[in-house]
Every structure is written in C-alpha cells, then in structure tokens.
Amino acid sequence: MDKSEAAVIERLAADTKIGYSLDRKFYCDDAVFEADMDRVVSRKWIVAGHVDRVRNKGDYFLYKIGNESIIIVRSGESTINAFYNVCRHRGSLICTKPEGRVARLTCGYHAWSYGLDGALLAARLMPADFSKKDNGLHRCHIRVFYGFIFINLCDEAPVDFDASFADLAPYLDFHGFADAKIAYAQSYPTTANWKLIVENFVECYHCAPAHPEFCSMHPPEALIAFDAVDKYLPALRAWETRAASLGRPLGTVDDGPESSHLRLLLQRTIREGYDSETQDGRPASSLMGKRLGFDQGRMYLSFSPFTQLVATNDFAVLFLFTPRSTLHTDVDLYWLVDRHATEVDVKRMIWGWDETTKQDKDITENNQAGILSRHYQPGRYSEHERRVVTFQQWYLAQFGHTLACTNSGA
Amino acid sequence: MDKSEAAVIERLAADTKIGYSLDRKFYCDDAVFEADMDRVVSRKWIVAGHVDRVRNKGDYFLYKIGNESIIIVRSGESTINAFYNVCRHRGSLICTKPEGRVARLTCGYHAWSYGLDGALLAARLMPADFSKKDNGLHRCHIRVFYGFIFINLCDEAPVDFDASFADLAPYLDFHGFADAKIAYAQSYPTTANWKLIVENFVECYHCAPAHPEFCSMHPPEALIAFDAVDKYLPALRAWETRAASLGRPLGTVDDGPESSHLRLLLQRTIREGYDSETQDGRPASSLMGKRLGFDQGRMYLSFSPFTQLVATNDFAVLFLFTPRSTLHTDVDLYWLVDRHATEVDVKRMIWGWDETTKQDKDITENNQAGILSRHYQPGRYSEHERRVVTFQQWYLAQFGHTLACTNSGA
Amino acid sequence: MDKSEAAVIERLAADTKIGYSLDRKFYCDDAVFEADMDRVVSRKWIVAGHVDRVRNKGDYFLYKIGNESIIIVRSGESTINAFYNVCRHRGSLICTKPEGRVARLTCGYHAWSYGLDGALLAARLMPADFSKKDNGLHRCHIRVFYGFIFINLCDEAPVDFDASFADLAPYLDFHGFADAKIAYAQSYPTTANWKLIVENFVECYHCAPAHPEFCSMHPPEALIAFDAVDKYLPALRAWETRAASLGRPLGTVDDGPESSHLRLLLQRTIREGYDSETQDGRPASSLMGKRLGFDQGRMYLSFSPFTQLVATNDFAVLFLFTPRSTLHTDVDLYWLVDRHATEVDVKRMIWGWDETTKQDKDITENNQAGILSRHYQPGRYSEHERRVVTFQQWYLAQFGHTLACTNSGA
Secondary structure (H helix, E strand, O other): OOHHHHHHHHHHHHHOOOOEOOOOHHHHOHHHHHHHHHHOHHHOOEEEEEHHHHOOOOEEEEEEEOOEEEEEEEEEOOEEEEEEOOOOOOOOOOOOOOEEEOOOEEOOOOOOEEOOOOOEEEOOOOOOOOOHHHHOOOEOEEEEEOOEEEEEOOOOOOOOHHHHHHHHHHHHHHHOHHHEEEEEEEEOOEOOOHHHHHHHHOOOOOHHHHOHHHHHOOOHHHHOOOOOOHHHHHHHHHHHHHHHHOOOOOOOEEOOOOOOOOOEEEEEEOOOOOOOOOOOOOOOOOOOOOOOOOOOEEEEEEEEOOEEEEEOOOOEEEEEEEEEEOOEEEEEEEEEEEOOOOOOOHHHHHHHHHHHHHHHHHHHHHHHHHHOOOOOOOOEOOHHHHHHHHHHHHHHHOOOOOOOOOOOOO | OOHHHHHHHHHHHHOOOOOEOOOHHHHHOHHHHHHHHHHOHHHOOEEEEEHHHHOOOOEEEEEEEOOEEEEEEEEEOOEEEEEEOOOOOOOOOOOOOOEEEOOOEEOOOOOOEEOOOOOEEEOOOOOOOOOOHHHOOOEOEEEEEOOEEEEEOOOOOOOOHHHHHHHHHHHHHHHOHHHEEEEEEEEOOEOOOHHHHHHHHOOOOOHHHHOHHHHHOOOHHHHOOOOOOHHHHHHHHHHHHHHHHOOOOOOOEEOOOOOOOOOEEEEEEOOOOOOOOOOOOOOOOOOOOOOOOOOOEEEEEEEEOOEEEEEOOOOEEEEEEEEEEOOEEEEEEEEEEEOOOOOOOHHHHHHHHHHHHHHHHHHHHHHHHHHOOOOOOOOEOOHHHHHHHHHHHHHHHOOOOOOOOOOOOO | OOHHHHHHHHHHHHHOOOOEOOOOHHHHOHHHHHHHHHHOHHHOOEEEEEHHHHOOOOEEEEEEEOOEEEEEEEEEOOEEEEEEOOOOOOOOOOOOOOEEEOOOEEOOOOOOEEOOOOOEEEOOOOOOOOOOHHHOOOEOEEEEEOOEEEEEOOOOOOOOHHHHHHHHHHHHHHHOHHHEEEEEEEEOOEOOOHHHHHHHHOOOOOHHHHOHHHHHOOOHHHHOOOOOOHHHHHHHHHHHHHHHHOOOOOOOEEOOOOOOOOOEEEEEEOOOOOOOOOOOOOOOOOOOOOOOOOOOEEEEEEEEOOEEEEEOOOOEEEEEEEEEEOOEEEEEEEEEEEOOOOOOOHHHHHHHHHHHHHHHHHHHHHHHHHHOOOOOOOOEOOHHHHHHHHHHHHHHHOOOOOOOOOOOOO
16 A cells, blocks of 8 residues: 555545444555455455365366455465466466366466475476576465465455364354365346445345345344344343254354454344245255254354354355455355265255345345446445445454544534 | 636647647546536536436436536426435435435435425434425426426526526427337447547538448438538528428527527438438337428537437437536437337337447547547548537637637638 | 656656566556657657558558557659648547548548648638648658558657668568568557567567467577577578579668667578478478578577567568557558468468467456556566567657666676
8 A cells, every 4th residue: 555545544534423324435446456456355364265176186277366266275285375376487377277186386377386385396497597496486374263264465464264264163153164065156246336335245234125025034133234133132142041952053144344354243033933044944955063953053153354154954055245446346256065965955045145245246236336426425224234334344444544433423 | 626727727728729630638638527517518408318207207318517416307297306315424326326206305324305306304313404405305496398407506606597598399290209209229338438429419520431331311412510501502492481381490590609509400301212311211109299291301409518319200310418427428329209109110210320430439439539649630620520619619609718710721 | 758757757767677587567567668659659760561451542540659640652653751640620520431542631520632642632611821731641751661560659850760770771672571561461560568469479488488489480599589599500600602693682771779769680590491480391482582592591680679470581571569558559560471472371471470469469368467566676687588578678768767777786
C-alpha cells in the first residue's frame, strides 16, 4: 500500500459513520482495491480448497487470487505445498491447467523442472555460478487443518495459525471434514467488489424477499439476524439437549472487530421435521463425521470473511469468496460429503445453495451497479444487519481505524 | 468537475481555433468526459422518452445516462415521476428490467418498498430513530411537454424549463405529439464520443456521399447546410403559403451559442411529389396532429444537442443521443405516429432513418477510430458545416470559453 | 515520451542487471509502452508487408501499429506510398477495409478525395482561403527493398535506410524476394507485450521442450544458441563449400546493441537428408531466387526485432511482430514462394511454422500471465539466451542506457 492509497483510505474512513453502508469509493476505486489486497487479503489465512482435490502424490490444483496463481500440490502422504505459479527463470506460468497430476513441476517454456517440494532440480546450460539452491519456487504459507487447505499470501511471518483457529478443532473433528470428499463443485463469478459479497452473506435481512428456497428449509425465527431471538430460544434449547445426546459439541464462536479473522460459529435447527437442508428435508447423503444420528441441526462457520462453511448432517457447503479485481470476485462452492458415501443425490443436495447462490450473484451485481451512481449515498442498516456493521468495523481496523461501537444516534 | 478536469478543458479550449475540428482530447480523454457530464450533460433538459411508454399508472421504463439509471414512472393520471434507481438502504438498483408495470417500487434485495411518488413505505426492522420520511428516493427533475418526457440531472435548481421551451408550443401542438404513440423503436449503440455523434447530425455535408436513401427523399437544395439557399427560396416560399393554408404554423428557431439549449427549428419541403419521407413518397400512416391535409413539408427540431426530432406529415422520428462513457454513446430512435392510427406500414416508415442511422453509426465510429491516431489534427470545416462550429462554440461556452464568431482567416 | 515516462524508464533501467530478465514494469506498464512507441517503435524501419500485396496500381492494404492505421498503396509502376489513414478534414479513417483496389483515396464521410500520391484532389464547398495543397494526407516514410515494404513512423528524418540495410542486398537478391509471391498468410494475435515476443523468438533454449516439429527439421547442434558450436563446425564448413558451389553468397551479419536495428543474419544447415523445412524434408514449392539446386541450407535474417525472416530453399517465412498496446501484439506470418511457382503444397509448407507459432503464442501468453504476479522477479538467463541479453542491451540503449557487457558475477 503506497502513500496515496493510504491517504485514500484515511480520508474515506474518517467519513464513515457507524450503522451506515460505506462510501462508494470503497466498492469502486482501484486504489482501495490495491490497499485491500495489501492490507487485508494478503494477511489472512484463506481457504483455497479441500484436501480431496489433492489426494495422491503429485495431485495439484491452481488457486487464483488477485493477480496471483498459486499451485497447491501434494508432495507426500502428509505434505501439501503451495507455490507461486511463476518460474524463477523468466516468469512463465508453470502449470497452465486448472488441475492435474504431475511427477515434477516442469515449466513448459524452457523445461526448468522443480520437485514437488519446490526445489529446482533441472535447469540446462546455466552459467557456472548459477545456484539451483537459490532458485526454488517461491513458497506461499500453507496449513492444512481438518481437510481445509489454508493459504496466506503474507511476505513476512503470517499471523499464528493455531492461535487463530485451534479452538475450532472439536467442531471440525465432529463434522468429519478431514474425512470428507467433494461431491459437487460450482463457480459463480460475480461482477461486484468482494466486500459487497461478504456483506450480503453475513446478513439474512434479505433472505425473506430474495431466497424462497433457502427460507423453506429453515424455521423463520432462526433466520433473523443470525441471533437466537427470544421466541426461538425454547426450541433451540430443546434441540441443543437432543443434539448433545447425539454427540454434537455445542458452543459458539463470535469474534469481535478487533480479531484477526472475525470468525463466527453458530449452531441452529433446520425446519421442523427436516433431516437435511434439501427441498423435502430428506437426506441427500449419509451421515457425516462422528454423528450418532440425524439431529436436525446445522452449523454456520465463518473462518474469515473470505471463507464460509454451512454444514447440515449429511453434507456441507464450503464457500470461497476470492477477490480478483475491484469489480470482480470469484465465488466457488464445494459440496462436501462423507468420503465413504456411496449414494449421493447431487440434484437434491445442491438444490438449496445452488439456487440461493445464483440469487446472491444477481443481488450483489445489482447492488454494485446501483452504487456506481453519483446519487448513491451510505444508507442506514436495519437491526438485522449488525453483522455487516461488525464486518465494516473489522475491515477498517485492518487499516488502523476504529469505528465507535455504539449504534445509537446513527 | 474537479480542478484537474477544469485545467484540461482550459488548456484545450485555449488552443481551439474557430472553423476547425476540436483537439483529439475532447473526443478521447476520460477527464474531458467527466467534465462534460458535470458541466454540460447534467445541466440540460434532455428527452428521456415519450409518454406512450408510460400510459398507465405504474408503467415505468429505465433511462440510462452516464453511470446513472433513472426510473421514469407514472404515478397518476397527470403525474410522471423520475427517480434515481438507487435504493436508499444499501444502494442496489431497484428496477432491474428495462420496463414494466408495478404497484410499488420494491427493491429486490431487502424489500424496501417505495410508493410511485418515491416515498419510502416499508422498511422492516429499522432502528427506532430511523426516519422513513428522510429516506424517499432521490428525485430527478422531470417535465412532460407535449408528450416528451424531459429530465434534468442537475443537483440544484435547473435552468427554467418554460423560459427554455415554451415558445415551441404552437409547433408541438400542431404536430400532435402529445397524442402520439410509438410505432417502432430501435437502438444503435455507437462506439464514439457523444460530440462526434452530435457533430455528425447537425451537418448535411456528408449526406450526398453517405446517405443515398436520405437524399432520395429530399430536394437537393434543401439539404445544403440546413440553410435555405437562394435557388431553393422560391420553392420554399411557395410551399410556406400552401402549408399555412393547411394549418401549419410557420416560423424558425435558431438559438445562438450563448443559449442554454442551442435549439433549432427549421421547416422545409420534402422531394417534389412526395407526401412522406418514405422510399416511394406514399404515407406510411395517417395524418398526425391538426393537419388538414398532406402539405409535403417536414420539420426538423433540435431540442438540444442530445434530443433531435424530425417530423414528416404522417410520422416523426425522435432521436436520443445519450452519453454513456468517453467512447460510448447510446443512439435510440422512436418512430411516432398518431395514437389512433390503425394501419402503420412499419417497414416503409423506418426505411429512411433506419438505413441512415446505421450509416451514421459506421461513419462516427470510423471518425472516432481515425481521431485516435497521433496524426489526427484539427481540420478545416466547409461552409456546410457551420452548425458544427456553432455547436462547438456552444459547447465551450458551457465551460466559460468564447470562440470568436468570425470565420475569416481560419 | 513525456517526463514521467522518461523517469519510469530511468528508474527501471538503473535497476536492471545484465544477464537477468527485465523488471515486470517493462512488460506490464502503460507508461513504458508509451515510451516504447515514442523512442523505439516509431524510430525504426519496420517491414509492413511484401510488394505482392500491392502488385497493381491502386492496390492497397492497411497496416495497424499502436493506435495508427497506415495505408500502403501503389500509385504507379515503381511507386508505393504510405499514408496515415486519417482524413485531413475531420479525422475519419479513409480506408476501412483491410485491403482493396481504389482509383482514389476517398473518405466515406464527406467525400474528400485524395490521389494515390496523397494530394487532396476534391473537397467540396470549402472556404475561399482553404488550401488544398496544404491538406494532403500525412505521409509515413516508406522504402521498398527487394520486395519488402519498410515503413518508419518517425516525425523527423529517420535513420538512413541504405546505411542500415544496403549490405544485405546480395543475400536478398540471391533469395529472389523481390520476385516472390505470398502463398499463404496467417495471423496469431498474442496477449503479451511485444518484448516478450521478441525475446522468445531470439533464443532457441526453449526449442527442445516446446517445439517438436521445429526440432525435427534441424540438426540438434544447429539449434543451440544460434551459434555454431564446435561439434557442428565440420558439418557447417562442408555445407558452406557445397552451398557456395550452388551460388549461395556466404557471410554473417551480427549487429551489436549499439546498432540501430540489431540485425542478425545466420546461415545453417537443415536436417541431414532434408531439402526443405517440411515434415518429410521434401520441397513444398520450386527453388527460389538464383539457386542452382537444393543446398540443404537455411537463412535466418532479422531485419530488426520487429521483422524476422526464415528462408529455406523453396519458401521463406516473413514474421511481423507489431506492438498494438501494452499487452497486445500482432504476430503475422507470410509464406513467400517464387512468383512463378505453380505447384505449392501449402499444407506441407506451413506445417512447421504454423505449429511452432501457435506454440509460441501459448508460451508468450503464459509468460506474460506469470509476470503479472507480484512474485515475479527478474531471473537468470542461460548461456543459450545471450541474444535476449543483447536485445535488452539494445532496447535500453534506445533510452540512452548502457548495460555493461560482462556476464560475470551476474
């Protein structure tokens, strides 16, 4: 982030009012996007995919974020590496296909060849003083945690992973994510700034008007503001007792705006009489993880604004929100099921979130289009959007700005 | 317009010579386009469409100009409103289809709902101190005048409408535009700066080489420079006598470069023996307005450089030139006929202007492409292009610059 | 090149290390591209095509370079002119089709009409003091040399043509290029900076991994670094004797980085037993030029980094590398054969270079994509890429920068 970018953010942040949407420049300005990449995106642990994509040695896939292409490749039973997809010779992309299996990482240009550990193994006809040792692939920080592959683009030492995520272990373990497989994947590239996509995802004020399929699968009281409202509490408490008896670890995680990753973990019921988040409530696959039986619950886990996870009993959906440029964000969904599931009804499994994500794509693209108007001005949030306010506080905190936490008078 | 834009215009205007085309930056530079939007486009009364598009309560259409989307909606028998298509909540587009009929203006995102008068009617779950009254839609100035819907994007009080246009009433009344309907519409989006499109439209020096269909419908003497040349005068005077006897109000409007809208109204004959501007001269619809019979005349009326109107006896063509970005301009044509016409021969009616406008699209796109060259330099105008010079004087006057009106030595 | 562009180049050049690829800004930055156009592209004699495209009076074709469109037109038996395709009236493109035959150059807009010598012949209705003589088309420097049409965009006097190229006459004469015809042409527009395309073409370090077809037609020893390596020398010397006996003028041209055009002329053998650069080694056309028989040799001639020529005995391939914008370069190939050849096997003739050029397009686009990464950093060149280093020295010399010629310690 250079000085002019810092000045842009400084000026904009000073004008931001708590309880109101952000100034249009936050959503439209290339200098802000550059600053976002430097100060936010590149400093967080972001999920790039699930280990099921790289089960065997040499399996790789590419993860594209901003202008970067990252190679995620398995080099051994217990090791997955992440490298910048840039040859140390003349900068060519090394892998050009989105996924595959390789014995070595060989650049198609001049055949410089790297091991799966990134070491330069072969470079023909180089000068005598050329050091192979100094010309391994640039590494990207990586950590695999219960099946999820986290990367961190930070040039220096990144924020400590375990300090950030270790407390989620019991939940991830219970759900069996390390032992999951990808049953379906779909991309929904969206013409909108990444912050609009996050802001849309963290509030359910729009669910009733915009997401009929989604609403049909949940009790209305559970949709409001992600908070357990009074009239929902008795049902929730009863479910918690039942769910605990079926082995589910209860608990909540609700990071504040000063946290590194703004995590959120909530556990709720689905629609009465439903066993799964499907159109008719019947499961689409077999039970995941350490469950003893269907408990009619769901978990919403936000690892960070960039990585969301929604788990019902028999499948889970992983959402990757990846900034590419000021007005373009990749939205990629992976439906996870138990690795040993043999009969997965894909059509029924994806019904809810495929429709809902198409709707969200339309919604956020319309939101972005409206914000381009000279007449857009920051608008007031409802009480059901307080998670958006929290996200904005967290976002501005990445630049050293604090928004007072009171909503009064706003 | 910020200081750097003002400086760009200042420098360019100082180098502009009367009688020569403008510097390439006027046609290619984003800073100039921003200045154009601020100082010219946003301060003029521009026709967005005809009332026939919104005959019934709740009928609306969208008009896009620059980065703005404007909702034009009928709220009652005698009221048509114009609103910026930006929800006051989080800025989403409210209407996403180009036209339709609605009972309310409801945002598809969080269901904030506005009346047809723009008042915020419903916004669920807002904080107690939220004021619906302060959150109505942002209004755009609007005025309906003889069937034409004028808007003005000005933030302050716009230039007075009646002072600008009231003297056109007798002509518009005679032609019956308030009682017209749209028989056909077509869009010709053009990859060229809006000024090239205007400059092309206000001269007929190019008609002979470029527009055979157009020329075939008019006496050659009437095409020259829009002015009645000597050898055309006897025929014109004879026609004026005949036209007056059939009820046509005669007269001319010819605003100078210091005027607010640079209006022009000319009345001329069409090709001898022709009753209409069609390939064979036979009418394509029934007589419009208060006419007593076919008078073999036509009216050319420029409300402003952005809105042009050409009327023969049985139909009229409305031309909307709408700047979208530096190199993109919307060109939309509406063919108007008497509202009660039952037999409209659309194919014959559009023959002339559909072909001519396709040709104009090619012409202006080639003009823009050539101007991108480093070797383009302002060229000398012919005597038939003096309306282009007047347009440029008017354009520069919007920025406070005056070009001496002499053509000598240029 | 304005001051800011000069400053960008200055700063980048200072950081450039000999023996390493360039900083990413050289390949990605719009200011650098503008500087390249001003200081390099616009000052060189660049081949725009072959005379076979304009055999008859009035034949023309358009050559597009940067934002310029150049009309190359034959005005007489011995004269071919080059004009900027910009009407002196209002700047329109005059010719809009890529090629054709015309009696005059007439602008389709207002019918200003120019002779094939660029003189303005007709401009209707211009003011009395308008000078046709001062409004001829802007000329582009042109020189036809042994069938090749060179242009130079320089505003002032360009570098002397004969001083730059006259010594190539014996080679061009022997090969009969003035008497050639185009047997096939193909375009391979490439999404990469022009310097990457040049750097790719001037080294054969990538040939073995990337170009199997190309390699199959040549002795391996002849591919290395364009230099005749020791173990290839005996075969080369034997061939030179044989080739000379068949009339071929021997010799080499190898300009240094301080030269104006960085020319290179090398003569080598093709694969043993082959008469032509085809898949099976059999000729695809008849002998070109003054040859007395097939000599199993080839000539590689680089007129400049923008124009390359490869000639086997029966056909030659002309490569035009034309910068269009920072990330877009036109790559156009023309296969030349003897003008009187009657049986040309096009499919066999193009097999090698069509495949190879498709591969080069992929290679350079992948190279460009990788260089966009924040983690690209200039990499070390192999010993087979010293021509790339020479090109970079020459390139930087155009801006007044010298890179020390030692490769030691780099």
